[in-house]
Amino acid sequence: MPLPARPLADGLELAVVVTPRAGRTVATAVETDALGQAWLHLRLAAPPVDGAANGALLRFLADALDVAPSACRLVAGASGRRKRVRISGDPARLAGRLESFLREAGR
Helix, strand or coil, X not given: CCCCEEEECCEEEEEEEEECCCCCCEEEEEEECCCCCEEEEEECCCCXXXXXXXXXXXXXXXXXXXXXXXXXXXEECCCCCEEEEEEECCHXXXXXXXXXXXXXXXX
C-alpha cells in the first residue's frame, strides 16, 4: 500500500481527505486517486466552522504520529476536504510512525 505522504528534507507532507461532523474522529481508509496519489481518509467529529475541523485534524495527526501539535501545519486546502499537512521532524521516523498508525487502524 502506498503511503499518503511524501518525504521532505525536514519532515513529511501528508495528503488527507476529511469528512467533518462525524460521530467520532477516526481514520477510515487510504485510497489512491486516478493520478496515483494516495490519500488518507479521516472522519472528524469537529464541524467545519471557524477552523474547528482543521484544528481537530492537526491535533489528531500530532497524537497519531507522536509529535508536538506545533509540528503539524496545514499547507493547502484550508477550506476544502482535500488537504495537505506538513509535519516537521525526521522523515524516516515519521514515515515509520505513519505506517504503524495505519497498520493499527487497519488501513
